[in-house]
Amino acid sequence: MHKETQMFQSASTAYQLCFRSLFQEGRGYAFPCDASGQVDLDTLSERARNNYFYARAMIGKELSLPAVEPTYH
Numbered sequence: 001m002h003k004e005t006q007m008f009q010s011a012s013t014a015y016q017l018c019f020r021s022l023f024q025e026g027r028g029y030a031f032p033c034d035a036s037g038q039v040d041l042d043t044l045s046e047r048a049r050n051n052y053f054y055a056r057a058m059i060g061k062e063l064s065l066p067a068v069e070p071t072y073h
Contacts, residue, residue, distance in 0.1 A: 016071050019055040019063040028063060029055040037068040 017037050021027035031052050033039045041049055055063055 014071060015068050017066045018069050019059070019066045022062060022064055030069075031055075032071075033068060035068065037066065 015033050015035055015037075016030040017033040017039055019029045029051055031039045031044065031048065039052060041052070044052060055066070059065055
């Protein structure tokens with residue numbers, strides 16, 4: 001299974017939920033979220049939604065616990 005490991009974000013939100021790689025600095029996943037870290041799955045594309053579920057499943061195996069971070073425009 002091919003996975004996208006570059007960080008991506010949406011410029012339309014003020015926060016992103018970041019899952020960072022445990023093994024490769026600068027790699028991981030980022031998803032638009034609110035200030036409490038809630039991701040609106042209905043606004044994600046199918047690919048982004050699949051990446052989100054993958055990232056959650058890989059916490060502690062390949063990825064860190066997610067952190068809410070402000071987006072910078």
